[in-house]
Amino acid sequence: MTDPNLRDITYEILDQILEQDGYSHLVLGGALEKHQYLTKQQRAFITRVVQGTVERVLQLDAVINQFVKKPKVSKMKPAIRTILRSSVYQLLYMDGVPDSAVCNEAVKLAKKKGYGGLSGFVNGVLRNISRNKDAITFSGLSEAYAMPRWIVDLWSDSYPSEQVEEILSAFLQEKKTCIRVNTSRISKEELCQRLQLQNISVEECREIPYCLYIWGYDYLKAIPEFTEGLFYVQDFSSMMVVHVAGIKQNDVIIDVCAAPGGKSLHAAELLQGTGSVEARDVSDYKVGLMEENIAKSGMDNIRAVKMDATIYDEASAEKADVVICDVPCSGLGVIAKKPDIKYHMTREKQLELVKLQRQILDTVHRYVKPGGTLLYSTCTICRDENQDNVNWFLQQHKEFVLDDMQQLLPKGGTRDGFFYAKMIKENL
Numbered sequence: 001m002t003d004p005n006l007r008d009i010t011y012e013i014l015d016q017i018l019e020q021d022g023y024s025h026l027v028l029g030g031a032l033e034k035h036q037y038l039t040k041q042q043r044a045f046i047t048r049v050v051q052g053t054v055e056r057v058l059q060l061d062a063v064i065n066q067f068v069k070k071p072k073v074s075k076m077k078p079a080i081r082t083i084l085r086s087s088v089y090q091l092l093y094m095d096g097v098p099d100s101a102v103c104n105e106a107v108k109l110a111k112k113k114g115y116g117g118l119s120g121f122v123n124g125v126l127r128n129i130s131r132n133k134d135a136i137t138f139s140g141l142s143e144a145y146a147m148p149r150w151i152v153d154l155w156s157d158s159y160p161s162e163q164v165e166e167i168l169s170a171f172l173q174e175k176k177t178c179i180r181v182n183t184s185r186i187s188k189e190e191l192c193q194r195l196q197l198q199n200i201s202v203e204e205c206r207e208i209p210y211c212l213y214i215w216g217y218d219y220l221k222a223i224p225e226f227t228e229g230l231f232y233v234q235d236f237s238s239m240m241v242v243h244v245a246g247i248k249q250n251d252v253i254i255d256v257c258a259a260p261g262g263k264s265l266h267a268a269e270l271l272q273g274t275g276s277v278e279a280r281d282v283s284d285y286k287v288g289l290m291e292e293n294i295a296k297s298g299m300d301n302i303r304a305v306k307m308d309a310t311i312y313d314e315a316s317a318e319k320a321d322v323v324i325c326d327v328p329c330s331g332l333g334v335i336a337k338k339p340d341i342k343y344h345m346t347r348e349k350q351l352e353l354v355k356l357q358r359q360i361l362d363t364v365h366r367y368v369k370p371g372g373t374l375l376y377s378t379c380t381i382c383r384d385e386n387q388d389n390v391n392w393f394l395q396q397h398k399e400f401v402l403d404d405m406q407q408l409l410p411k412g413g414t415r416d417g418f419f420y421a422k423m424i425k426e427n428l
Helices: 006-019 024-034 040-055 057-066 078-093 099-112 116-131 140-144 149-156 161-171 188-196 236-243 262-270 284-297 347-367 387-396
Strands: 177-181 201-204 211-215 231-233 252-255 276-281 302-306 320-326 368-378 400-408 418-425
Touching: 006 024, 006 040, 006 078, 006 099, 024 040, 040 057, 040 078, 057 078, 057 116, 057 140, 078 099, 078 116, 099 116, 140 149, 140 161, 149 161, 177 236, 188 201, 188 211, 236 262, 236 320, 236 368, 236 400, 236 418, 252 262, 262 276, 262 284, 262 302, 262 320, 276 284, 284 302, 320 347, 347 368, 347 387, 368 387, 387 400, 387 418
Parallel strands: 252 276, 252 320, 276 302, 320 368
Antiparallel strands: 177 211, 177 231, 201 211, 368 418, 400 418
């Protein structure tokens, strides 16, 4: 790490995320793009410290609070809090960085940020933690796995305790990047070959033939095959939703909450140049995002449309062979990818989302043709957003029957938590 600004950059990213409510994937991605002069090793260091600190912040706070009498973390100066959190992460989880270097750099950073008077405090706390790692204890699953207590309690009501711990552990495991091959433009074999020639590690997925896992690259936009639209970043669990939909050639497909368009593009590929996909979402920004991805894909059987899924569109009545209803949700299944979700979401917001999900289902089911498919999905693992919503919908709308329903739990390193229910409209 030859760049003297490396920890400065890391600090600024964490400050934006932890103290200014920035979204981690957006802030980190923007910073790495801004500092493109950094080496692969330097980028990896920043990414690791930022992602690790954000995902473990509750746990790190518990550790710091064990080694300070006062002030507790919540009462500290924001700059000192950020410096201590990122430094404790490095002490506990980054063996390649000497403890002495972590402490020294933290002291320098405190001085640089105008807190020279607190540099002794920072040094004392960190050196104390460094000497006493074996004495660290955690009170319950919330601290041990850095998950807000209300979420742990919610899952404990739905899953056995061993399974809850497996879920929490999966979110903290190192992640590979899951991609979907754009089979309309390139074969899986050729893409694998091209990636491996760039020293990118590739692993095939047994369940889905066009799904791959990649790692060992610098950043996505530096991979020509990504910028050319030859593959998309899409999780295995998200792919499964469209994979099981039973899409056949010439189908008419409406995706009612489509942005950024991964499932819509996937559906368009499965149509093999036939039929049509209408990818809808509520804002100009989201439609613009989808149009960008559609243009990159090179497919012409898909279009993006601005439309609110809660408002009934009479022109769409019984027009679709498949309606994809991937609703706004709490996102608690994708915490591994977007760890700050667990801090932004609350039980109150989650319950409001349940109402919105039912409103959308109640509106868009009317677009399904007799004999057609309604595919409901979320990227969460909460029963009230998933199984409970499906049961409610089927009680309200007897013309639909359940064909398949799966809760995919997060699996460390390979997949997110996801839910889907495939419902068929009977030809009455």
